[in-house]
Amino acid sequence: MERIETDLLIVGAGSGGLSVAAGAVQMGTRVVLVERGEMGGDCLNYGCVPSKALIRSAKAAHAMRHADQYGIASVAPQVDYAAVKDHVKGVIASIAPHDSQERFEGMGVRVIRESARFVSGDEMEAGAHRIKARRIVLATGSGPFVPPIEGLSEVPYLTNETLWDLRELPRHLIVIGGGPIGMEMAQAHRRLGSEVTVLEGGTALSKDDPELSAIALDAVRGEGVRIVEGAQAARVSGTAGALTVETDDGQRFEGSHILVAVGRRANTDGLDLDVAGIETTKTGIKVDDALRTTNRKVYAIGDAAGGLQFTHVAGYHAGIVVRSAVLGLPAKAKTDHLPWATYLDPELAHVGLTEAQARERHGESAIEIARFDYEGNDRAQADRLTDGRVKVVIRKGKPVGASIVGHQAGEQISLWAFAIASGAKMRDVSSMVAPYPTYGELHKRAAGAYFSPKLFDSAAVKRVVRLVQRVLP
Numbered sequence: 001m002e003r004i005e006t007d008l009l010i011v012g013a014g015s016g017g018l019s020v021a022a023g024a025v026q027m028g029t030r031v032v033l034v035e036r037g038e039m040g041g042d043c044l045n046y047g048c049v050p051s052k053a054l055i056r057s058a059k060a061a062h063a064m065r066h067a068d069q070y071g072i073a074s075v076a077p078q079v080d081y082a083a084v085k086d087h088v089k090g091v092i093a094s095i096a097p098h099d100s101q102e103r104f105e106g107m108g109v110r111v112i113r114e115s116a117r118f119v120s121g122d123e124m125e126a127g128a129h130r131i132k133a134r135r136i137v138l139a140t141g142s143g144p145f146v147p148p149i150e151g152l153s154e155v156p157y158l159t160n161e162t163l164w165d166l167r168e169l170p171r172h173l174i175v176i177g178g179g180p181i182g183m184e185m186a187q188a189h190r191r192l193g194s195e196v197t198v199l200e201g202g203t204a205l206s207k208d209d210p211e212l213s214a215i216a217l218d219a220v221r222g223e224g225v226r227i228v229e230g231a232q233a234a235r236v237s238g239t240a241g242a243l244t245v246e247t248d249d250g251q252r253f254e255g256s257h258i259l260v261a262v263g264r265r266a267n268t269d270g271l272d273l274d275v276a277g278i279e280t281t282k283t284g285i286k287v288d289d290a291l292r293t294t295n296r297k298v299y300a301i302g303d304a305a306g307g308l309q310f311t312h313v314a315g316y317h318a319g320i321v322v323r324s325a326v327l328g329l330p331a332k333a334k335t336d337h338l339p340w341a342t343y344l345d346p347e348l349a350h351v352g353l354t355e356a357q358a359r360e361r362h363g364e365s366a367i368e369i370a371r372f373d374y375e376g377n378d379r380a381q382a383d384r385l386t387d388g389r390v391k392v393v394i395r396k397g398k399p400v401g402a403s404i405v406g407h408q409a410g411e412q413i414s415l416w417a418f419a420i421a422s423g424a425k426m427r428d429v430s431s432m433v434a435p436y437p438t439y440g441e442l443h444k445r446a447a448g449a450y451f452s453p454k455l456f457d458s459a460a461v462k463r464v465v466r467l468v469q470r471v472l473p
């Protein structure tokens with residue numbers, strides 16, 4: 001057994017762990033990083049990167065089918081699903097060097113490719129190594145939650161970990177779960193040529209503002225994806241290629257493949273958290289707002305901490321931990337300025353409070369709403385991508401939340417993320433000049449929609465203007 005003493009031990013080389021490692025080592029901390037699987041974690045290997053690469057292929061197929069709207073003959077795309085998967089693997093391979101063991105060792109990080117578990121409050125074992133650390137960061141991520149659906153374990157089913165190895169296009173994909181994973185993969189597979197049915201126990205995309213998610217869901221339905229809400233999968237039967245899912249109200253759905261996308265489970269098994277006095281909650285490792293666990297020397301970040309589960313949130317958490325564990329400065333994780341996007345077409349993005357959350361937190365009358373539809377944006381008209389809306393939730397003249405559905409919503413939401421993070425006012429957004437014709441103008445127009453009734457429907461403004469006009473030379 002090799003004994004190692006270090007300043008910082010990080011478990012998990014995914015989005016969160018790698019960011020902590022890079023920040024800490026470059027500031028002079030001695031860092032040991034333990035990873036039991038692929039460097040890069042879920043995002044690179046089984047999550048964001050492969051899903052967005054697959055969505056890109058699906059977009060190409062969709063564009064070929066609908067080129068006629070731009071005066072170019074539409075064609076039925078010849079989809080080679082195996083080649084699409086090669087493209088997906090190629091994208092992963094092109095990003096992998098950035099997250100690689102070699103790169104991190106080059107920075108001075110000691111990388112150990114083993115599974116880590118606690119042996120005391122400040123020591124972990126990983127293979128033939130016993131590592132004692134002044135601070136430990138658990139960045140162990142999450143895996144697909146596989147629900148106890150009767151018969152599921154007896155049939156072949158896909159998850160976000162196995163989907164990327166499938167080489168034949170599913171004839172009919174049944175997606176269990178209408179969250180972001182389920183909906184992104186449903187639309188992508190429909191565009192690549194599969195028949196697709198989504199079974200959602202509650203409401204699809206329920207974490208987003210329903211006014212905006214309805215627009216995205218209508219578009220996805222319009223492309224032929226069958227989305228059945230209130231359909232809780234209860235039983236599964238059949239054999240490979242001929243599977244049946246029965247819902248708890250007795251409806252039966254037949255398909256060739258099943259994708260299980262009903263949420264995530266934090267990776268805590270095998271860490272022996274109890275040995276180190278670390279408690280868990282229903283969703284992950286229990287942390288305070290400085291991301292410290294119930295063991296003061298141990299932090300938990302990213303998906304393992306059970307809050308918002310996104311790569312950029314893991315990266316944000318990493319910054320908090322570097323500040324606290326490396327620089328010894330106070331640092332608190334907030335959530336009100338953290339955006340997310342779901343990469344449907346049209347995209348759906350959000351930051352801050354939804355309308356319902358804002359009204360509940362601040363009272364009905366304290367909240368104002370401004371909207372601007374893509375139809376009024378000339379670039380969206382030129383692109384014929386007019387299906388969309390910007391909706392801003394405002395309190396005392398400041399944006400406290402924003403949602404966008406439409407082309408590039410994921411890119412566009414950054415403006416509101418910046419506005420909310422920096423405490424900007426609606427006045428600041430309205431004074432911005434965006435180049436014409438761009439989607440960026442949407443935001444100025446949304447801010448304009450907030451001020452228009454105040455300016456144009458006000459008797460006081462009209463009185464002042466009449467007075468000014470009388471005295472102007």
Ligand SMILES: Cc1cc2nc3c(=O)[nH]c(=O)nc-3n(C[C@H](O)[C@H](O)[C@H](O)COP(=O)(O)OP(=O)(O)OC[C@H]3O[C@@H](n4cnc5c(N)ncnc54)[C@H](O)[C@@H]3O)c2cc1C
Pocket residue numbers: 011012013014015016017034035036037038039040041042043044046047048049051052114115116117139140141142160181267270271301302303304309310311312313314343
């Ligand atoms: C299909 C899909 C699509 C997604 N798309 C997006 C997206 O578009 N945008 C976005 O922001 N987010 C997306 N996400 C979410 C994103 O992937 C996660 O939020 C992010 O990967 C979390 O980073 P992390 O560092 O917490 O965990 P991970 O990246 O999962 O890394 C954790 C690492 O810890 C390792 N590990 C676990 N236990 C141990 C142990 N005991 N010892 C050693 N190593 C261990 C694991 O092997 C893993 O490599 C998506 C997720 C999925 C599944």
Ligand SMILES: NC(=O)c1ccc[n+]([C@@H]2O[C@H](COP(=O)([O-])OP(=O)(O)OC[C@H]3O[C@@H](n4cnc5c(N)ncnc54)[C@H](O)[C@@H]3O)[C@@H](O)[C@H]2O)c1
Pocket residue numbers: 147149176177178179180181182184199200201202203204205206231232233234261262263264308309310340341342343
């Ligand atoms: N674009 C992105 O950023 C992106 C993309 C994919 C995933 N993610 C991350 O991954 C997380 C997990 O995504 P997800 O879609 O797996 O989970 P989710 O929890 O967001 O959605 C799961 C859905 O499955 C439904 N469900 C649960 N049990 C069911 C059953 N038996 N039958 C039918 N429906 C059932 C739930 O009602 C819920 O709507 C997301 O919350 C997000 O943090 C992000």
